[in-house]
Amino acid sequence: MFPFAYGGPSCSTNFGRPTRRARIFPYRSIAAHRASVSGSDVGRLAFIGKSVRGKLTVSFHSGMRIQRFYNEWMATVRAATLDNGLKVLVQEEHTAPLASVWCWYKVGSKDERPGLTGVSHWVEHMNFKGTTNIPRDQIKGIIEQVGGGWNGYTWIDQTTYVETATRDALDRMLFIESERMANCLYHPDDCESERTVIISELQGGENDPDQFLDQEVTATAFKAHPYGHPTIGWLADLQTMTRDDLYGYYRRHYVPNNATLVIIGDVETDEALRRADRHFGGIPAGTSPSRLRTAEPEQTGERRVTIRKEGTAAYLKAGYHAPAIGDPQFFPLLVLDGVLTGAKGLNLWSSFKMPPAQRRARLYRALVERGLASSVSGALLPTEDPFLYTISVTATDGTPLAAVEAALLEDIDRARREGITDAELIKAKRQLKARLVFDNDSITNIAHQLGYFETIAGVDTFLTLQQRIAAVTIEDVAAAAAATLLDANRTIGWFDPLKS
Secondary structure (H helix, E strand, O other): OOHHHOOOOEEEEOOOOOOOOOOOOOOOOOEEEEEOOOOOOHHHOOOOOOOOOOOOOOOOOOHHHHHHHHHHHHOOOEEEEOOOOOEEEEEEOOOOOEEEEEEEEOOOHHHOOOOOOOHHHHHHHHOOOOEOOOOOOOHHHHHHOOOOEEEEEEOOOOEEEEEEEEHHHHHHHHHHHHHHHHOEOOOHHHHHHHHHHHHHHHHHHHOOHHHHHHHHHHHHHOOOOHHHOOOOOOHHHHHHOOHHHHHHHHHHHOOHHHEEEEEEEOOOHHHHHHHHHHHHOOOOOOOOOOOOOOOOOOOOOOEEEEEOOEOOOOEEEEEEEEOOOOOOOHHHHHHHHHHHHOOOOOOOOOOOOOOOOOOOOHHHHHHHOOOOEEEEEEEEOOOOOOEEEEEEEEEOOOOOHHHHHHHHHHHHHHHHHHOOOHHHHHHHHHHHHHHHHHOOOOHHHHHHHHHHHHHHOOHHHHHOHHHHHHOOOHHHHHHHHHHHOOHHHEEEEEEOOEOO
16 A cells, blocks of 8 residues: 555555655555556546547647637546446547546545544545455556556545546446445455554554654644544444445445545547446445544644654645635645645646646745745645645755744744735746646646546536636735734644654
8 A cells, every 4th residue: 555545545556656645645644455566557648638529729828828728628627427326427539549537436534434434535545445346456457458557545625546447447446336336245354354444544644753743733623523534544443343334334335325426538428428328327325424524623833743753854834724625725825835835736647747846936945945844845635625835845954943943933923924926926927827737637637636626626626727827816815824823823843753
């Protein structure tokens, strides 16, 4: 499993991903199943930035041209709902003879109760183990034998599964996902073997200082909302959870009216919808899962957590309670992060392709160029409920964390008091728009983004990302900074290593 499964989304793959978590993730990022690399990443072959059916070339020098491209491209998304409540999104993309299928479930670690933390991630593991009509551990083989790729992940708001292969394998992919939705078996011995795997994964994450600090900062920042516990779960719960706990959770949440199916690629829309209905239409709707969660109360004072363990580097994190994707201040805060740490995209799936350090970003100049830090990054991720805006710093060897913190907070306070300049606003918005295009550089990534945003906010949010960035004003950024970057709204975390 990828280490980034430890605190957030969980992932199983043969797309050849790196085995280390990209640093732009907060600690609560993706958890992974086994990696079984088979050839090249077929999901990378169709680059949408070149054309939509050969009609339009994207130029990063023209915001207007990017916007026209998105308006035309997004208009091709087709949505339907089957009689059992399953949402289906289809988009034709005929650049290459490929298809990508994602099945999304509106269930993540925020849906877990005390005593069952980590159950969403564990269920994801179990759903690769075999079904009524697919023998044990053969799900991945069905795709690999046609040269395709498979994966899945769990995070705080969602769980998802993906296959990307040639277009003639579409029925295979839909068959796998319909079986996964309705017919997983949960053999008791498989449950026990995965308990060992997941506990080992948790322990591996705790041995990564940066990841462990992420977990502790998040747990300290959240006192009531279930975003506070790690996606992988707490050890005590993983040790006591039963097969019946797992299977009951699966049956409650893996129902068509709690899911979205996304099909992208060299397909014909009406035929893709007919095939989706053929594979999924016979699965009965279930009782809609409860969405009752405790809202996090307003934080009224700075919180701190310090970890003293063996390690080779010192880390600092500042986590600020931040707006959810549906809050009008989310996008101004995203622009502010572009000014402070450099623009990133909004695709968790492709965030491994982290852009190089942006040396003109404010915090890079304040910390790295002055020799106080070897790296600095920011993470503001789109979530259904308010989460965190986290700034992470790796101190240079021998630099006291107190000195790093003082310099970091000085620059953050300046941003809160003074805002940003017109030039910084223009640059950050331009870079963000470009990163959003890179977010969709393959049919696999396009399908991911459609399903991800449909699950947390509705697909219209995804279809209007460019417009939302374009609409941000310098006054919007100032208001977001003033509301978010408050001393009383933050949690400071130190990893101060014990030298061996």
